[in-house]
Amino acid sequence: MIKQGKLYGIGIGPGDPELLTIKAVKALGKADVIYVPKSKEQTSTALHIVKEYLSKDAVIEPLEFPMARDLQIRLSSRKHNAEIITKELEKGKTVVFLTLGDPMLYSTYSYVLEYLDAKYDVETIPGIYSFSAISSLLSLPLCKGDEKLSVISSFDEHTPQLIRHTDTIVFMKVSAYYKQLYNFLKEHTEYQFVMITDAGKSEQKIYNSIEVLQDKVPYFSTVIVQKQIVLNTKKLKICQV
């Protein structure tokens, strides 16, 4: 009798291997096959985070998720990747799908789950969000008391309303809409701004002037906007623009 396969969807946090959870480390150590979305920005960071926790026999397989405008292409790649995973589960393998940050927030993992037969044993392990690590790094509380937090990854016609009705706004994937964000903040001077790029890595940079948004920003850039942002400038190195 073949042992039953199991899929772990693992959130591996934003970049520091020590921000892995104990649960994630245990699952990584059991994995036969490790799938990681193939992306020039993300794959190497993901493998750097997990490498010391993998068993020496683990096989690492990048999965392609094309960012095509054509929805059909995106859907068929998700289905195809779910089939690849299914084959390994049918062989009784322990399979891991890695997600930077968390598997339930802006992750391709959730798309793959939609195509996976419900009969398979699946365990999803949460990870530290990038903005959670950033708020600790900056000593910047996201919410106190009754405050409200919003998290967005695009800028559309609803965004100004959302900003108006919330206290802290986290902008993820800013490189896709930095110009719109710049125009908004230029007009709305009641908001204060901090941007962190490549948080936790050696090339990390912190900015508190919106003028940094005049030029294209790195892929791993996160902006936090509040009415009042107090940064400990004695301990944090703020880059001038």
Place this chain on the structure above:
Amino acid sequence: MIKQGKLYGIGIGPGDPELLTIKAVKALGKADVIYVPKSKEQTSTALHIVKEYLSKDAVIEPLEFPMARDLQIRLSSRKHNAEIITKELEKGKTVVFLTLGDPMLYSTYSYVLEYLDAKYDVETIPGIYSFSAISSLLSLPLCKGDEKLSVISSFDEHTPQLIRHTDTIVFMKVSAYYKQLYNFLKEHTEYQFVMITDAGKSEQKIYNSIEVLQDKVPYFSTVIVQKQIVLNTKKLKICQV
């Protein structure tokens, strides 16, 4: 020469000791004194999470943060607690302040930091938010693609607007405003609902009917609202109301 004291503010996640990060476990092992906010709901959960990672000489000290309506009382208790921590830092102790979930989201830790002299060495370690663990447990993505997430802990006149402009709303600390939330959802039948109480504990319960909000809900209750919520009812036990 006395060794320099250090304060770690540690997010210990929602309840499962395996959701501690490696960084948190390392800091816990070095701690001379562990401070934990005193609360009948939270203190025992926090100590359960960390107990196996503490050194045997570590001293555990609950700190009182009265929930008084009088702001002056709240402010003076924060200042007083910062003074208690300062005394230990002056002795060169390694001090830990525990926060369920994350230290930068609705935590008394951020209030204490405001009263701590900036000269002290402070490291804040992020933790898994309760709603992050819940989304993994339910296999319920919080955001896909361009979707927006809001996180709130109260219900006021801005809340309906915020809900209208967002895709996923996480309601934390629901026991404080379950009646307002019930009235809103009763009128706005376009939203679907899931509530989880005591997530990850043996007494965990999952509900998908808003009628559960007719009666007072447990302290550890989190609601997620989306236009469409699909739960795997073969794997999740949904409680009837």
